[in-house]
Amino acid sequence: MQSDYNTHIKRIVLLLVVAAVLGFLAKKFATPTSFGKYGHYRADAIQDEVDRPLRHMTNESCLSCHPFEWELHEQGRHKTISCEFCHGTYADHVQDGKFAGRLPVKKGEEIKTLCLRCHNKAIKARPKDVIKTVEMPRHLEDQHVQVTHICNQCHHVHAPLIYINHAQKVLGIEEANNGKQ
Ligand code: HEC
Numbered sequence: 001m002q003s004d005y006n007t008h009i010k011r012i013v014l015l016l017v018v019a020a021v022l023g024f025l026a027k028k029f030a031t032p033t034s035f036g037k038y039g040h041y042r043a044d045a046i047q048d049e050v051d052r053p054l055r056h057m058t059n060e061s062c063l064s065c066h067p068f069e070w071e072l073h074e075q076g077r078h079k080t081i082s083c084e085f086c087h088g089t090y091a092d093h094v095q096d097g098k099f100a101g102r103l104p105v106k107k108g109e110e111i112k113t114l115c116l117r118c119h120n121k122a123i124k125a126r127p128k129d130v131i132k133t134v135e136m137p138r139h140l141e142d143q144h145v146q147v148t149h150i151c152n153q154c155h156h157v158h159a160p161l162i163y164i165n166h167a168q169k170v171l172g173i174e175e176a177n178n179g180k181q
């Protein structure tokens, strides 16, 4: 059969109409019902987020079972740091208010790595007046100790200046840290 001179145009137009109808139907059926209720997003997504179980808690949530560590931490320079940053997630440890699983406790070299994640002088973008940084092994050489020393041999992990302030007091050195530990 011989085709009209404009058959190819008709085919394209037909194809576009079919695509437009399919697109319209797909939009109608695939758009979630709550889409657009508050804005250009799915309104139910907010409730979905609210319903997700909490994984992280405040430092106060540790108090009931670990009053000793909490007290020290609260008095020390690290009181603004989340316990969970160093120890892991509350939800892996406590469920329904009861002990549910052990958290790993860092030891030796792991402690050094942990401390240097925040206190390494190599982190250039860190404002020095917010987090004081040290350079290893220079920091240990300054203290005239072997460079194999680990941070917690001199700094209590929960109150990093407690021993140092104590030592300085014993030696009669003026405290530079306004009594904070
Ligand atoms: C409901 C009580 C409870 C709460 C709340 C709780 N813990 Fe514990 N935690 C325990 C018990 C019990 C152990 C001892 C486990 C053992 O001896 O095996 C423990 C042990 C630990 C240990 C040491 C693990 C070890 O192997 O020595 C760390 C670290 C710890 N908890 C951190 C935390 C932090 C951080 C929080 C708050 C985010 C917290 N815990 C909240 C009950 C609790």
Ligand code: HEC
Pocket: 059, 062, 063, 066, 069, 070, 073, 074, 078, 081, 082, 083, 084, 085, 086, 087, 105, 106, 107, 111, 114, 152, 157, 158
């Ligand atoms: C800067 C990191 C850091 C923060 C913040 C921190 N901890 Fe720890 N914590 C450690 C490290 C490291 C150890 C292991 C230290 C060691 O053995 O000297 C430890 C040990 C512990 C232990 C086990 C003690 C033991 O003798 O077995 C408990 C319990 C604990 N921390 C609870 C807490 C609680 C509760 C908080 C918050 C109130 C907290 N920690 C905040 C780093 C931290």
Ligand code: HEC
Pocket: 077, 078, 080, 081, 085, 086, 111, 114, 115, 116, 117, 118, 119, 130, 131, 132, 151, 152, 155, 156, 157, 160, 161, 177
């Ligand atoms: C999550 C980041 C973080 C980690 C991990 C951390 N620190 Fe800190 N540290 C801080 C911040 C922030 C301050 C300052 C708090 C303030 O002054 O309000 C601080 C303060 C200190 C200070 C006091 C410095 C001064 O004069 O202000 C010492 C010492 C210290 N930390 C040692 C350690 C040691 C040792 C470890 C490892 C056990 C450690 N920190 C792990 C964030 C961290």
Ligand code: HEC
Pocket: 112, 115, 116, 119, 132, 133, 134, 136, 139, 140, 143, 145, 149, 150, 151, 152, 153, 154, 155, 164
């Ligand atoms: C041999 C003991 C010793 C060890 C080990 C040690 N420190 Fe210190 N650190 C000190 C003393 C003492 C001071 C206080 C120095 C001062 O007041 O001039 C200090 C101060 C700091 C400060 C505050 C610096 C400032 O500018 O005020 C930070 C941060 C710190 N140490 C982090 C660490 C970290 C992180 C480690 C492990 C990688 C570590 N220290 C290991 C003894 C030690």
